[in-house]
Amino acid sequence: MLEIRCSGTPHEIGVTHGRLAREKIEGSINFYSQFLFESTKLGWQEILQEASAYVEPLKKIAPRYLAEINGIAEGAGFSFLDILALNVRSEINFGLFTDMSRDGDEFPSDGCTSLGWRTESTSFLCQNWDWRAEQEPNLIVCHISQPGTDIPDLSMVTEAGIIGKIGFNAKGVGCCLNAIRCRGLDRTKLPVHMALRAVIECSSREKAIQFIKSVGVAGGGHLLVGDATGTTGLECTSSWVKELGMDKTGRVCHSNHLILDHADIDEPGWLEDSPARLARIRNLTSKISEPTADEIFEVFKDTEGYPSSICRKQEGKCRSQTLFNIIMDLTGQSAQVSFGRPTEYSSRLVLTF
Numbered sequence: 001m002l003e004i005r006c007s008g009t010p011h012e013i014g015v016t017h018g019r020l021a022r023e024k025i026e027g028s029i030n031f032y033s034q035f036l037f038e039s040t041k042l043g044w045q046e047i048l049q050e051a052s053a054y055v056e057p058l059k060k061i062a063p064r065y066l067a068e069i070n071g072i073a074e075g076a077g078f079s080f081l082d083i084l085a086l087n088v089r090s091e092i093n094f095g096l097f098t099d100m101s102r103d104g105d106e107f108p109s110d111g112c113t114s115l116g117w118r119t120e121s122t123s124f125l126c127q128n129w130d131w132r133a134e135q136e137p138n139l140i141v142c143h144i145s146q147p148g149t150d151i152p153d154l155s156m157v158t159e160a161g162i163i164g165k166i167g168f169n170a171k172g173v174g175c176c177l178n179a180i181r182c183r184g185l186d187r188t189k190l191p192v193h194m195a196l197r198a199v200i201e202c203s204s205r206e207k208a209i210q211f212i213k214s215v216g217v218a219g220g221g222h223l224l225v226g227d228a229t230g231t232t233g234l235e236c237t238s239s240w241v242k243e244l245g246m247d248k249t250g251r252v253c254h255s256n257h258l259i260l261d262h263a264d265i266d267e268p269g270w271l272e273d274s275p276a277r278l279a280r281i282r283n284l285t286s287k288i289s290e291p292t293a294d295e296i297f298e299v300f301k302d303t304e305g306y307p308s309s310i311c312r313k314q315e316g317k318c319r320s321q322t323l324f325n326i327i328m329d330l331t332g333q334s335a336q337v338s339f340g341r342p343t344e345y346s347s348r349l350v351l352t353f
Contacts, residue, residue, distance in 0.1 A: 001139065002021060002024060002141070003140070003141045003143065004142050006143065006144050007147065010071065010146075011068065013146070014070060014075060014163075015071040015075035016075060017072050017075060018073065018075025018076030018077075019075035021076070021160040022075070022076040024160030025076045025138075027135075027138040027160065028086055028161045028162070029082055029161070031134055031138060032085070032089055035132065036092065040096050044085075047085050047092060048081040048082065050085075051081050051092065054084065054088050055084070058194075061190060062190060062198075065163055065164075065194050066084075069083045069087060087162055087163060090192050090221070094184075094238075111131075111255075112177065112179065113128050113178075113253075113254075113278075114128075114176040114222075114255075115252070117231070117251050122329055123229065124293070124328065124330070125168070126296055126327045128310060128312070129157070129166060130312045130320045130321060132319070135323070136321075136340075138159055139157060139159060140157075140158060141155065141158075141349060141351070142155070142157075142158055152203060153169060153170045154167060154170070154200045154201065155168065155169075155335070155353075156168075156200060157326060163193065163194065163197050164193040165193065165197075166326055167328075168328050168333070169202075170353040173199065173202050173203065173225075174226050174227070174328045174335075175196050175199040177196055177221060177222070177223060178221065178222035178254045180220035180222055180235070180258060181220060181267065181268070181271075182219075182267040183266040183267075184219065185218055188216075190216065192218065192223075192236070195215075198212065199212065204229075208225050209225060209234065209243065217236035219237070220258075222234065222235050223236060226328070227330050228330050231246060232244065232245060232252065233245075233252045233254055235262075237262070237265050239264065253285070255275070255278040256270065256277075257270070257278075259278075271308075272308075276305055280302060280304055280310060281310060284299045284302060297325065297327060300327075300342045301342040303343065311343055313341065321341065323339070324337055324338060325342045333353045335351040335352075336348065336350055
């Protein structure tokens with residue numbers, strides 16, 4: 001697995017990312033060019049036109065992120081819009097899904113199962129990240145340091161060219177993601193991958209929640225935000241951000257549908273297995289009295305409902321696969337990342353601060 005270390009100003013960080021991950025960035029562009037054509041019937045130049053609509057709003061709410069994206073483009077030798085399109089790929093799908101009023105199956109997105117668990121001694125933050133197997137070769141681990149600022153050093157697993165994904169920082173603040181398929185898009189709010197990055201630049205769970213609720217998220221998604229004090233789920237739509245608290249055992253479990261009241265949101269059926277996976281992870285974890293990283297990893301190996309299980313396989317009608325599992329110990333500021341399906345992972349990294 002390619003690990004890159006980036007340091008400096010946002011532009012310098014981007015240039016290093018682009019230079020060190022150029023081949024994988026090209027892979028990401030090729031993958032999303034094909035994927036978005038299949039789902040939207042738009043060619044890449046039309047996708048770039050869609051991406052350009054985010055430039056002006058982002059100048060107001062996330063200029064640092066635009067500078068980093070520009071640096072990635074420079075370092076990798078692609079256009080600014082090529083890299084911006086990667087970073088708003090979810091919103092491009094959301095926008096077309098909303099505008100065209102089609103069924104959700106025509107606009108697939110990443111399906112995942114996540115878990116936050118505050119025990120007596122440890123705060124765990126974990127998930128299986130499920131997506132098209134064709135994108136697995138373009139995953140990277142990115143470490144970022146921003147000297148001279150109050151932003152903590154951070155580490156994340158991301159798709160090459162995308163500035164925010166799943167990870168944690170030196171203050172023990174982490175974030176996971178579940179895609180949510182609902183109608184509605186607000187380009188004046190933060191794209192979901194930038195929201196993920198914003199969370200892992202915060203110094204506490206409380207500050208991360210305050211920030212995300214203040215700026216909002218452009219479209220649907222569930223951000224599972226944690227630190228040593230516990231975990232909060234943030235169910236996001238273009239209209240609101242709502243908090244999902246820990247249950248009496250300290251858990252927050254989530255999959256790919258809205259759990260909290262959303263009578264004002266149009267959420268067409270998407271992944272039929274999402275409720276089953278949510279019930280399954282709740283059931284499996286309820287049987288563990290004193291969780292450890294190893295016991296939690298066993299939960300994420302579960303194949304009930306295969307191939308559309310917690311540990312997914314891109315097979316038959318199941319259009320995604322578990323590409324990595326991450327188990328973060330936010331108390332100890334470390335994480336174990338297993339690449340591939342947990343039942344047959346190909347490699348493993350331990351991340352620490």
